[in-house]
Amino acid sequence: MFEEKAEAALMKSYTGKEVQTRHAALALHMAGGGGLEIWQFTSRKPQPASFIPKLGDTGVFVLKVKCQDAKEMLEMQKARGLDVKGQVKQRSDGSSHYYMNDPHGFWFEVVESNEWFGPTNFGGGVGGAVLGVSDIDRAIKLYGGVLGYDRVVQDDTKIFEEWSDLPGGSERYRRVILKRLEPSKGPFSELLGSGELELVQALDREPKAIYSDRFWGDLGFIHLCFDVRNMKDLEVELTAAGYPFTVDSSNSFDMGEASGQFSYIEDPDGTLIEFVETHKIPIVKKIGWFVDVRKRAQEKPLPKWMLRLLAINRIKD
Numbered sequence: 001m002f003e004e005k006a007e008a009a010l011m012k013s014y015t016g017k018e019v020q021t022r023h024a025a026l027a028l029h030m031a032g033g034g035g036l037e038i039w040q041f042t043s044r045k046p047q048p049a050s051f052i053p054k055l056g057d058t059g060v061f062v063l064k065v066k067c068q069d070a071k072e073m074l075e076m077q078k079a080r081g082l083d084v085k086g087q088v089k090q091r092s093d094g095s096s097h098y099y100m101n102d103p104h105g106f107w108f109e110v111v112e113s114n115e116w117f118g119p120t121n122f123g124g125g126v127g128g129a130v131l132g133v134s135d136i137d138r139a140i141k142l143y144g145g146v147l148g149y150d151r152v153v154q155d156d157t158k159i160f161e162e163w164s165d166l167p168g169g170s171e172r173y174r175r176v177i178l179k180r181l182e183p184s185k186g187p188f189s190e191l192l193g194s195g196e197l198e199l200v201q202a203l204d205r206e207p208k209a210i211y212s213d214r215f216w217g218d219l220g221f222i223h224l225c226f227d228v229r230n231m232k233d234l235e236v237e238l239t240a241a242g243y244p245f246t247v248d249s250s251n252s253f254d255m256g257e258a259s260g261q262f263s264y265i266e267d268p269d270g271t272l273i274e275f276v277e278t279h280k281i282p283i284v285k286k287i288g289w290f291v292d293v294r295k296r297a298q299e300k301p302l303p304k305w306m307l308r309l310l311a312i313n314r315i316k317d
Contacts, residue, residue: 001026001035001281001310002258005042010247014216014272020044022217026258030311032117032193033066033125037225039217047218048104049210054168055132056202058269059210060221062099062130062166063106064196066113067123070096073110076122086165092154099165104219107166117191118308128196129224131271132210136176136201138268146241147226147273149178149197157203174201185299186229187278191307209270216272223264223272229298231261231277238265258282283309 003025012019021043028035040046053061067073070088077084083101090096095112102108111127133139143149154177163169176199184194201207216222228234235245247264260278267273283289283306291306 001028001313008217010249011216013246016215020215020217028191028310029120029123029125030118030191030308030314031066031120031124032115032191033113033127034192034195035225036063036126039222041215041217044215047214049212049214049220051208052167053132053208053210053220054202055130055163055166055171056168056173056200056205057207057210058132058134059271060129060224061107061132061200061210062109062198063126063221064109064111064128064130064198065123066115066125066127066193067110068112068116068120069122070098070110070112073122074098077110089162091162092156097162106220113193115193117193117304125193126195127193128198129221130198130200131224131267132207132269133199133201133267133271134207134269136174136199139199140176140178142241142243142267143197143199144178146237146243148180148182151179151181153177153179153196168202171202171204173203175199185301186227187293187296187300187302188227188307190301190304192227207269211270223274225274225276228275228277231263231275234275235263243267282313284312286312 005023007019007021008015009019020041022039022041024037024039026035026037055061074084074088077100085099085101088096088098097109097111100108100110113127116124154175157174159170159172160175178197180194210220243265245263246266249262251261259280260276262274262276265273279294280290280292283291
């Protein structure tokens with residue numbers, strides 16, 4: 001969607017009170033699912049956590065990636081030499097999944113999905129995230145209330161056998177999986193899909209903060225991002241709920257080939273959540289065709305044929 005090298009001037013409160021420079025690219029999968037912003041400091045060496053994070057440590061711990069068939073996806077990834085952990089297991093909703101590491105040791109959960117925008121041989125885009133929280137009941141007021149993940153798919157407390165391959169997987173947790181009762185709305189809703197959030201609370205120990213004593217932008221999943229409309233109304237609702245914006249770009253912010261407004265809040269444990277209201281996106285860069293989504297109905301999705309044209313901008317090896 002965009003690629004840019006620039007200063008992150010508005011994030012000084014999370015980067016040691018100094019302006020840091022970075023290289024960022026937002027990647028989407030045309031089969032459907034959320035995007036992934038791949039981000040790297042260019043002004044400093046990004047730092048890892050000083051400890052090995054475990055399930056339940058506060059912050060984004062696992063990124064969920066969609067697939068059609070978990071067994072086929074796993075065999076394909078093994079053939080490519082990727083670091084797959086354990087075997088395919090079944091979730092309580094009947095779908096299959098497994099876990100894997102990327103080259104930095106970050107955890108990914110590959111989960112079967114039946115929600116797709118376009119064809120795919122195996123996988124798709126982002127389907128959600130696993131977040132460690134210190135108090136699930138308090139966290140649900142934000143994620144399930146204000147942010148609209150109001151359908152409780154699972155709420156269990158035990159030692160979960162399917163987590164045996166993950167750090168801390170032999171401990172006892174409370175686990176709540178949230179989805180939306182109502183379908184997502186907005187210009188990109190059909191491409192991005194609905195997704196799910198999984199909240200995990202450690203019961204056998206006090207959790208650590210994954211980003212304790214580190215900068216936003218250091219190694220890991222630095223924040224969770226939502227595509228939104230009507231940023232001003234959202235700010236009013238979040239402030240009333242006790243979650244005021246800690247960063248706000250105010251009007252339109254240029255992101256190289258795209259533009260929009262972004263803001264941040266902190267969840268009850270200090271995990272950063274970003275909201276992006278897209279204003280302009282490139283449909284076909286080569287001919288300079290951009291779409292200003294502010295001129296369209298707020299809740300109506302962009303035509304599928306228009307979204308499919310984004311594939312023309314694909315960067316190939």
